[in-house]
Amino acid sequence: DAGVTQSPTHLIKTRGQQVTLRCSPKSGHDTVSWYQQALGQGPQFIFQYYEEEERQRGNFPDRFSGHQFPNYSSELNVNALLLGDSALYLCASSLQGAGTEAFFGQGTRLTVV
Amino acid sequence: EDKVVQSPLSLVVHEGDTVTLNCSYEVTNFRSLLWYKQEKKAPTFLFMLTSSGIEKKSGRLSSILDKKELFSILNITATQTGDSAIYLCAVSPTGTASKLTFGTGTRLQVTL
Secondary structure: OOOOEEEOOEEOOOOOOEEEEEOOOOOOOOOOEEEEHHHHHHOOEEEEEOOEOOOOOOOOOEEEEEEEEEOEEEEEEEEEOOOOOOEEEEEEOOOOOOOOOOEOOOOOOEEEO | OOEEEEOOOOOEOOOOOOEEEEEEEOOOOHHHHHHHHEHHHHHHEEEEEOOOOEEEOOOOEEEEEEEEEEEEEEEEEOOOOOOOOOEEEEEEEEOOOOOOEOOOOOEEEEEE
């Protein structure tokens, strides 16, 4: 049973560019949440997708957008990259309404230069 | 706004010591408190606590929640070098699976 998988593992982009990160949830899970973890900080909630819709959003600008596909996988898009967007981006999957824990992927390390 | 504060921020202990990590929180409509261990990238799940006073144990790790005082502790007994990691505390509000608010984490280093 595959856990949460994310791609790519590392990425280097230039300021102003756009990036797309991908996540496949754990088998049987239907909800995907995205987190940004800056160095020395805890993960910060970006948004959550369920039934292909954004259900909850954290305090992130509109440059951050996402999508969920019918197979529950998800993408995180960031436009007009800033140096401050450099971080580890984590995807977490869970089962809506189950009251169980979220499982995290290995993350994508994004460096903006 | 939900808030989680962990202490200490950093801790260095000798192998065999017992450590206690603290987590205090403020959350609207509390559902659960979770502990994760982060060694390199992916936080790995340790415990989920929903009820006060019920200790959860897994080997040398244990955790308990106090919903009246709004805090939790994570204990690690007989520490080993493999316990070196960042320990993250998070809270989840009702009705929203996996929308977690995390603390900054406690960085634990276990030396020989």
